[in-house]
Amino acid sequence: MSLKKITQHYQQISHFSHAQAMLGWDAASNMPSGGNQARSEALAELARHIHQLSTAPQLEEWFTEAGNENLTATEQAILRECRRQWQLATVIPEDLVRAKSLAGSACEHAWRTQRQENDWPGFENNWKTVVELSREEAQIRAEANQCSPYDAMLQLYEPGTSTASLDTLFGDTKQWLPDLINQVIEQQQADSVLIPAGPFPASQQKSLGMEVMKRLQFNFDHGRLDESVHPFCGGVPTDVRITTRYDESDFTQALMGIIHETGHARYEQGLPEQLAGVPAGEARSMGIHESQSLFFEMQLGRHPAFIQSISSLAAEMLESQGNPAFTEDNLQKLYTRVNKGFIRVDADELTYPAHVILRYEIERDLMNGVIKHTDVPDLWDQKMQSYLGLTTRDNYKNGCMQDIHWTDGSFGYFPSYTLGAMYAAQFMAAMKKTIDVDTAIRSGDLSPVFNWLSDNIWSKGSLLTTDELVKQATGETLNAQHFQDHLRNRYL
Amino acid sequence: MSLKKITQHYQQISHFSHAQAMLGWDAASNMPSGGNQARSEALAELARHIHQLSTAPQLEEWFTEAGNENLTATEQAILRECRRQWQLATVIPEDLVRAKSLAGSACEHAWRTQRQENDWPGFENNWKTVVELSREEAQIRAEANQCSPYDAMLQLYEPGTSTASLDTLFGDTKQWLPDLINQVIEQQQADSVLIPAGPFPASQQKSLGMEVMKRLQFNFDHGRLDESVHPFCGGVPTDVRITTRYDESDFTQALMGIIHETGHARYEQGLPEQLAGVPAGEARSMGIHESQSLFFEMQLGRHPAFIQSISSLAAEMLESQGNPAFTEDNLQKLYTRVNKGFIRVDADELTYPAHVILRYEIERDLMNGVIKHTDVPDLWDQKMQSYLGLTTRDNYKNGCMQDIHWTDGSFGYFPSYTLGAMYAAQFMAAMKKTIDVDTAIRSGDLSPVFNWLSDNIWSKGSLLTTDELVKQATGETLNAQHFQDHLRNRYL
The missing domain is CATH 1.10.1370.30 (Neurolysin; domain 3)
Structure with missing residues (x-):
């Protein structure tokens, strides 16, 4: 039975993913600095091997055969999700996968110091390649899915969602959120809040x-x-x-x-x-x-x-x-406590969606070719002023350079x-x-x-x-x- | 150049070995009990994959080609050691590798409780398969290397050493060690030693x-x-x-x-x-x-x-x-401080070799078919009496069942x-x-x-x-x- 062969194949992949997950955790929580080179090489080899297994040519035939088998609802779901992952993995040529991975790693690595130094020109110089390769990826995915480039990228993180539904959802949120934020901040002004004083071991x-x-x-x-x-x-x-x-x-x-x-x-x-x-x-x-x-x-x-x-x-x-x-x-x-701030990861529950909607609108237009990557700092500033009343002019580190997501081309993630x-x-x-x-x-x-x-x-x-x-x-x-x-x- | 291909191939293997080593370390030092099943499966898959790469059929041709290339001394050593590992890996049929691994895991797992319960019959029942498969392995390695079965097993841990040299080395040690032990214990009787009293956090x-x-x-x-x-x-x-x-x-x-x-x-x-x-x-x-x-x-x-x-x-x-x-x-x-004791891992510097020589003599004869696995408890008792003056009659847990090495068939390790x-x-x-x-x-x-x-x-x-x-x-x-x-x- 083909579904059984498919299941076994993905279980095999999961064993290598297990290694990948644990080595990733260890790198972040245990690994001494000198272990980084060998670890990066091991992780790259695992990623390469997993990609190879995930795009195995025999899968296509197995999928077709399994589609003709008499499957229960659960089995149909197993088949559907395997096929979905296979399509996501196979549609992009390996050369592009590798080029994006390399450009992303280089951009992210340099970003760690460039951000601290507010170095937009330095960042822009690496990032343009990441954006270019991501748009190439989005274009290929779009053609395969008969949708817009950004819609295609969304499928990597939110299968089934679309720009159309997000435009409605976030467009509606923009109608009431800024007023609500202002109202709450106004109301909280009367509160006095004590900050617990440490140290807390x-x-x-x-x-x-x-x-x-x-x-x-x-x-x-x-x-x-x-x-x-x-x-x-x-x-x-x-x-x-x-x-x-x-x-x-x-x-x-x-x-x-x-x-x-x-x-x-x-x-x-x-x-x-x-x-x-x-x-x-x-x-x-x-x-x-x-x-x-x-x-x-x-x-x-x-x-x-x-x-x-x-x-x-x-x-x-x-x-x-x-x-x-x-x-x-x-x-x-x-x-x-509600505060308007520059930084998404420090944002409270109420202002957080404003940070996300801003990023959504920018990455959507960037992937769809409506804007250029050099437009991003100005757009960021305009939207921050509009949604949270803050300007990020010349403040790249607390503006469009603050997040890791775009440095390696994870466009489509923010709405999540x-x-x-x-x-x-x-x-x-x-x-x-x-x-x-x-x-x-x-x-x-x-x-x-x-x-x-x-x-x-x-x-x-x-x-x-x-x-x-x-x-x-x-x-x-x-x-x-x-x-x-x-x-x-x-x-x- | 073939040596370059060989080098790249073994570097690729090393990336998977990296994952294997770190997952092994994590399993011993971090992993919660409920993680064991998935970890074991991931480790088995890694071992399978490493074995597959280590026995890749193209290597043989590359070795032959590289042997005809103009190599520096370092390159010759690289080739020699790759070829050595390849021979060790390829000579044993995959079925035997898998059977021994399964029997070894089962025997070792059961041993953890059987040892505590001094359950020799229970252990013997699993162990006979491990010994049988290890002898089969030793026999195959012996034929490939034109040496005795035990000599062939020694190559896994001590390439270049032989029963002949160990017999001389350990035979000589047996001449002087028991007397020296007795002399030192006699001499130390006059010493008074204080045991540092804890607790030491x-x-x-x-x-x-x-x-x-x-x-x-x-x-x-x-x-x-x-x-x-x-x-x-x-x-x-x-x-x-x-x-x-x-x-x-x-x-x-x-x-x-x-x-x-x-x-x-x-x-x-x-x-x-x-x-x-x-x-x-x-x-x-x-x-x-x-x-x-x-x-x-x-x-x-x-x-x-x-x-x-x-x-x-x-x-x-x-x-x-x-x-x-x-x-x-x-x-x-x-x-x-020198003490005659039953347990190798607790032994002091002076009595330790006696524990090793005893195991060497038994595993050598076991692999060479001179004795049967059911002879081991009696031989152990005789040798303990002879080298350290202690009897292990009916005391299997502190006798031949005390070490992990033989439970999974690592015969040839002890001399190290x-x-x-x-x-x-x-x-x-x-x-x-x-x-x-x-x-x-x-x-x-x-x-x-x-x-x-x-x-x-x-x-x-x-x-x-x-x-x-x-x-x-x-x-x-x-x-x-x-x-x-x-x-x-x-x-x-």
């Missing part, structure tokens, strides 16, 4: 983080918490490696960062075991992945009852009992962040129809919440399309009204 | 270990110290991962264990960079590898001047200043331990002809010692045969007299 912060992970039912038999400069969730579903970074003068960042990564981790830990190693058993999309981390961080983590429980826990474990900065009320204010926030709000709204979420949080036993997520999202892997998944879970496809309602309820 | 022990590693010039830009149940040296030459295990009631084991593994690590860190990724750039043999760890542990680590320096350091870092157990004299006695001890003593004797080692140790700057090892051993990789290497370094091939002299000097 990293070891105490780690113990606190692990205790919160336990409450969030992270399975420590199938994962770990470690440290890295840039926090992430890596590893494999049966051994999920999340990382954080401790700032001894501020515990709030690492704590909420751990909650965020725990959301990613529980999605991975909850993926369907029986589909391990095949694409249909993987997370549905970057947006759905982000919906889980943001469900944990925003829907649960900033929920007043949850803040209440961690405020006393944090005071105890950080030896700060009696410190007025650790009251529930103060932490709630701290974790919902705000899609995730929207899905998270919609899941919470749907969940509340059958579950008393407030009571569950207050009781300290979040099992009903996690059971809902497991049943409706985690255990589904990629068996359904995103639209089907969301519709089965919530009764409707993506509806941004839930996100707007959530923000108005929380912030007004 | 693991974090303090780790700091102490890392400080000693610094003094031993371990390069932390190219390696790490971590924890695992069974200490080992893993990773890759540019990123060496050593591990230890902390017993809070006894710091002396972990400390000397770290010194031992640092010896392995510095050999790896000192291998020739320009030969990275090809077999000629790897460590020469298991015995030479052990010679470096034992040089560090026995020649340096138990040297009175070295003990002096670490006794004050340990007292300071373990907050035990003024504790009489931490005097140089007491630690020296503690680290050179004592060869290493002998080489280490010979290197020290040779080094002393040109270097004032005592003064170097006393000064705290061991650079002259490490320069000698780097020049004569580490930087040579596998460019020379073991005999050539030892002869160039010391003026003669292996001469066990140096080992005997060392033991008599230290213990009498």
Whole structure:
């Protein structure tokens, strides 16, 4: 049976991906600097080998044969997702894959110092090649999919979504978001917020983080918490490696960062075991992945009852009992404080979508050839002024040079962040129809919440399309009204 | 040029070996239990892929072509070592490789509980298959090499050595060792030795270990110290991962264990960079590898001047200043205390060779078909009585079931331990002809010692045969007299 051969082939790929994931995690969290050269070479060889397996010529015939076999719904989903990944991998010539990878690595590497030095000309000189090769890639993908270049890039991260739907979604958000931000900032001016004064030893912060992970039912038999400069969730579903970074003068960042990564981790830990190693058993999309981390961080983590429980826990474990900065009320204010800032990764829940929409509009037009890469700094400045009232003129480091995503040509990724926030709000709204979420949080036993997520999202892997998944879970496809309602309820 | 193709092929293999080494290290030092299944599958796939590359059919033609090319001495060594590894890998049919691997895994896994339960019949039932398949392997290798089965197995660990030379070497050692052991034990009866009383927190022990590693010039830009149940040296030459295990009631084991593994690590860190990724750039043999760890542990680590320096350091870092157990004299006695015991891994420098010779004689006869696997317990008992005056009758767990090596069929490995001890003593004797080692140790700057090892051993990789290497370094091939002299000097 061809489907069996296909399944075995993808399981074989997954073993090399396992190595890739763990070596990547190790490079970020353990590896001494002198190990970098050999590690990069090993990772490049693994990537080359995985690409070779992912584009194996025999797959096309197997797909055709399997399409004629009598398949169950699950088997059809297995076939569909394998074929989707195969098409994404095979459509781009190997020369282009390699050229983009090299240009991306070089641009990203140089960017790490160029950003600090606000060196736009230096960056632009490398980046033009990355943009050029990415547009070449987008063009080829567009022809194969009969869609626009940017739509084609979106399929890498959000299969099934389109510029048309994002234009509507984000266009609508732009109508109400800037006013809401101004209103909330105005309203919060009267608040006085205490900043908890450190130092908070990293070891105490780690113990606190692990205790919160336990409450969030992270399975420590199938994962770990470690440290890295840039926090992430890596590893494999049966051994999920999340990382954080401790700032001894501020515990709030690492704590909420751990909650965020725990959301990613529980999605991975909850993926369907029986589909391990095949694409249909993987997370549905970057947006759905982000919906889980943001469900944990925003829907649960900033929920007043949850803040209440961690405020006393944090005071105890950080030896700060009696410190007025650790009251529930103060932490709630701290974790919902809204500020207009330059930096996306530092943005609060309310201003974050403005950062994403700005990037979406620019990368969409860049991939579709409507603008040139040299237009980006000016456009960035105009849009920052329009959405957040800030100018980034001549401030490249805090403007268009701030993110890593574009340095290696990951155009199409940014929308996932705000899609995730929207899905998270919609899941919470749907969940509340059958579950008393407030009571569950207050009781300290979040099992009903996690059971809902497991049943409706985690255990589904990629068996359904995103639209089907969301519709089965919530009764409707993506509806941004839930996100707007959530923000108005929380912030007004 | 064929040699270039060969080199590139082995460099490609080395990238997958890099992944294998790091995943192995991670499994021992980080991985949560639930990660085991997927990790085992990933490691099996990597092993399969490496075996496939190592037996690639095109290599044979390339070797022949390269043999006709005009090669430098280094290139000839590269070719020789690639060809050697290729022959070792290709001579055994894949079915046998897989069968032995499966039987070995099953036997080893069951052994972990069977040993605790002293369950010889249970172990014997699995082990007979391992022995059978190992003999089949030895037979095939013997036919290909025109030698005895055990000689053929020795080539896997000690290329160039033979039963004939080991019989002489170990036969001679048996002449003087038991008497020497008795004499030393008799002499040490008058000594009173203080056992340092804990607890010694693991974090303090780790700091102490890392400080000693610094003094031993371990390069932390190219390696790490971590924890695992069974200490080992893993990773890759540019990123060496050593591990230890902390017993809070006894710091002396972990400390000397770290010194031992640092010896392995510095050999790896000192291998020739320009030969990275090809077999000629790897460590020469298991015995030479052990010679470096034992040089560090026995020649340096138990040297009175070295003990002096670490006794004050340990007292300071373990907050035990003024504790009489931490005097140089007491630690020296503690680290050179001789005891007849059942367990090889707990054995002291003087009794260790007796454990090895016993195993050598048994595994030699087992592979050569002179004895059956069911004869092993009785032979073990007889030899233990003869060499160390202890009986292991019905005591399988502390007798023939104590080591992991035979459970997966690693017959031929044991001699490396004592060869290493002998080489280490010979290197020290040779080094002393040109270097004032005592003064170097006393000064705290061991650079002259490490320069000698780097020049004569580490930087040579596998460019020379073991005999050539030892002869160039010391003026003669292996001469066990140096080992005997060392033991008599230290213990009498």
